Amino acid sequence: MQRPFKSLSRSLRQPFNRLYARHRLRQYHSRERSLEEVVDWAMHFGGYGYMTVQTLQIPSEITQLAKAVQAIKPKIIVEIGTARGGTLLIWSYLASQRVITCDLNDMRRQKPLFSQFSPPGSQCQITLLSGNSHDANFKARLARELNGEKADFMFIDGDHTESGVEADYNDYKEFVRPGGLIAFHDIVEKQPLSTNQVFHFWKRLKLGADVQEFVADPDQCGFGIGLVRVPEA
Ligand SMILES: C[S@@+](CC[C@H](N)C(=O)[O-])C[C@H]1O[C@@H](n2cnc3c(N)ncnc32)[C@H](O)[C@@H]1O
Structure with missing residues (x-):
């Protein structure tokens, strides 16, 4: 349970955190960005409290994934796992029409910030679920x-978890078009937490599928991205 003083102090800081986040967003939107710059912003946007934008990614891995996604000129992107909106910033740069991002967390506080991520002139609409x-x-x-x-x-x-990631794949793959792409984060075997079990699902899924792996270092502990192409037929 959150202590009342901590909660009050968070609420009092909220207007300042919002102002700072708006300032950062204006800086981000102040000129056209390359994909590499957008990845850098996703990792270092910063901020305070609920208004923090961040992602835990290895730059080379997420940049390779973003380039593969950019190559298919996506109109619609769906994300399961928004957290602090870092990867959402990247998807909102790449999608021309829509990004729908989902999280267990109540994202009402972040909505005014996250929903403004698309670059100036973009028609991309962002929906938080x-x-x-x-x-x-x-x-x-x-x-x-x-x-x-x-x-x-x-x-x-x-x-x-293995069952969780498998359920997400089986439940949601029908929402991706033939020839579209599905990516999984954290596919390497060596992990800091026993609950990070994506590898166990990924090693089964990749057999016989059209896949790519973006792993910065074969010996790394944690992360790595697996990408599967949905068959055309
Ligand atoms: C690793 S973070 C996502 C990071 C984000 N994609 C990024 O790199 O910027 C995982 C998020 O998934 C959310 N999550 C976990 N299980 C979930 C579920 N069953 N349904 C929806 N969201 C879930 C957690 O609340 C957490 O915010």
Whole structure:
């Protein structure tokens, strides 16, 4: 349970944190950005409290993934696992029409910031959905949001247990178009936490599939990105 003083102090700082975040967003939007710059902003946007934007990624891995996604000129991107919005900043740069990002966390406080991530002139609309990806109701909400359209790319970075990541893949792959891409974060075998089990699913999924792996160092502990192309037929 959060202590009342801590909670009050957080609330009092909130307007200042919002101002700082708006300042950072104006700086980010002040000129056109290369993909490499956007990745750098995703990692170093910074901020305070709820208004922090950040991602824990290895730059070479996320840049390779972003380039593969950029190559298919995505209109719609879906993400499971928003956290502090770092990868959302990248997807909102790449998608021309829509990004839908999902998290267990209530994202109402972040909405005014995250929903403004798309670059100036972009038509990309950002939708934040709070809920558990494993709930049937949540899947139905995403289906309603997509309204029959398919995503070009889906980033699965939510529940990292083997059964959780497998369920996300099986439940949500139908929302990605044939020829589209699905990526998984944290696919390497060596992990700092026993609950990071994406590797166990990934090693089964990649057999016989059209995949690419972006892993900065074969001996690294944690991260690595796996990308699978959805068959055309
Ligand atoms: C590793 S973080 C995502 C990081 C983000 N993609 C980035 O790199 O900027 C994982 C997030 O997934 C969310 N999450 C975990 N299980 C989930 C679930 N079943 N449904 C929706 N979100 C979930 C967590 O709340 C957490 O914020």
